[in-house]
Amino acid sequence: MFRTEIIEKFGQVPTPLYYYDLDLLNATISRCLLEAGRYGFHLHYALKANSNPKILQIISANGMGADCVSGNEVRAALENGFPADQIVFAGVGKTDDELRLALKHGIQSINVESIQEMEVINGLCESMGLKSPISLRLIPNVDAHTHRYITTGLEENKFGILPWQFDSVLEKLRSLEKLELKGLHFHIGSQITDLDVFKSLCERVNEINAWFIEQGYLTDIINVGGGLGVDYGKPDKCSIPDFESYFRIFGDLIELQGRQQLHFEPGRAVVAQCGSLITRVLFVKEAVNTRFAIVDAGMNDLIRPALYQSYHKIENLTSTGEKRKYDVVGPVCESSDCFGKSVVMPETLRGDLLAIRSTGAYGQTMASRYNLRDLAAELYSDEI
Numbered sequence: 001m002f003r004t005e006i007i008e009k010f011g012q013v014p015t016p017l018y019y020y021d022l023d024l025l026n027a028t029i030s031r032c033l034l035e036a037g038r039y040g041f042h043l044h045y046a047l048k049a050n051s052n053p054k055i056l057q058i059i060s061a062n063g064m065g066a067d068c069v070s071g072n073e074v075r076a077a078l079e080n081g082f083p084a085d086q087i088v089f090a091g092v093g094k095t096d097d098e099l100r101l102a103l104k105h106g107i108q109s110i111n112v113e114s115i116q117e118m119e120v121i122n123g124l125c126e127s128m129g130l131k132s133p134i135s136l137r138l139i140p141n142v143d144a145h146t147h148r149y150i151t152t153g154l155e156e157n158k159f160g161i162l163p164w165q166f167d168s169v170l171e172k173l174r175s176l177e178k179l180e181l182k183g184l185h186f187h188i189g190s191q192i193t194d195l196d197v198f199k200s201l202c203e204r205v206n207e208i209n210a211w212f213i214e215q216g217y218l219t220d221i222i223n224v225g226g227g228l229g230v231d232y233g234k235p236d237k238c239s240i241p242d243f244e245s246y247f248r249i250f251g252d253l254i255e256l257q258g259r260q261q262l263h264f265e266p267g268r269a270v271v272a273q274c275g276s277l278i279t280r281v282l283f284v285k286e287a288v289n290t291r292f293a294i295v296d297a298g299m300n301d302l303i304r305p306a307l308y309q310s311y312h313k314i315e316n317l318t319s320t321g322e323k324r325k326y327d328v329v330g331p332v333c334e335s336s337d338c339f340g341k342s343v344v345m346p347e348t349l350r351g352d353l354l355a356i357r358s359t360g361a362y363g364q365t366m367a368s369r370y371n372l373r374d375l376a377a378e379l380y381s382d383e384i
């Protein structure tokens with residue numbers, strides 16, 4: 001829901017633009033911290049969801065750590081207030097330079113995804129004269145029941161270490177003197193809306209944790225990743241995800257041992273609902289069986305609908321005419337450049353402003369300059 005003065009402001013600035021409601025962001029962070037705090041859980045915000053400096057500074061100022069998946073994300077985390085000892089670095093293909101950067105800054109943990117990576121980090125540590133805390137990213141084989149492109153916790157996915165490799169990983173670890181096993185890491189996927197999935201994750205994590213303890217490895221940290229989904233259909237009614245139920249599942253079911261801490265890596269749940277992509281209608285075109293509203297934002301600004309066939313609510317902010325159906329499409333030279341089919345909106349004309357909602361996560365961070373288009377601008381609620 002946008003106030004009149006905000007819509008007026010949209011009318012005065014070039015589009016497409018990403019608008020961020022910072023009151024909602026702050027309220028979401030507070031709720032997330034409150035609900036996690038009831039159980040003493042630790043949070044690392046996943047930068048990949050949105051790495052906008054202003055947003056990172058708000059999140060770091062609230063005391064969350066950072067979850068990074070590239071050297072540049074580690075840099076961005078450091079530059080925007082996340083202390084090095086609260087940064088974790090995951091990713092299936094880290095370059096030597098990226099690993100050196102992480103080692104140089106002494107981050108909390110490198111989340112390692114293969115035996116070969118362990119060997120490489122050990123070698124880099126030897127040449128740099130230091131030791132590295134690592135966590136093992138393990139495949140729990142839990143189906144996240146989400147889009148297959150964002151499912152990451154199954155044996156067929158490229159991420160993490162397979163269950164039948166756990167033995168050999170520990171054997172290797174014993175021979176690599178520069179590595180210190182600090183944690184077990186799991187991340188099974190993103191936009192998970194069936195909370196029972198997290199119950200299954202807890203069961204598997206308990207089994208795997210018990211097995212590692214039996215082998216003599218009681219790690220300080222159990223990290224269960226991110227994944228909590230948001231309600232793309234109801235960005236106003238469900239603007240803050242159900243953190244209470246989510247953390248309660250882990251509070252009830254995870255069996256931590258000794259002084260083990262439970263860590264999370266939420267991304268989407270923190271930032272998705274505070275962002276909207278604001279775009280202007282360029283043309284309205286009648287076609288066979290449909291009517292196109294052609295807007296000035298393209299799939300280069302928001303690729304989720306094209307990549308994952310994902311739904312985003314689309315609203316006409318400036319028209320009050322009679323309701324009609326439109327296919328809302330962008331100007332990019334691809335037929336997949338479509339934000340929504342048969343979208344019901346008040347009669348839509350050239351110059352109208354549309355809001356594509358829930359785009360605070362995996363919107364701007366996935367943007368490209370395809371077709372040599374400019375990147376969308378940003379506007380924050382505290383600038384209006």
Ligand SMILES: Cc1ncc(COP(=O)(O)O)c(C=O)c1O
Nearest residue numbers: 046187190226227265266267268
């Ligand atoms: C390792 C890791 N942690 C955390 C996340 C954040 O996930 P989400 O935005 O669904 O919370 C991701 C995203 O896929 C990830 O790959």
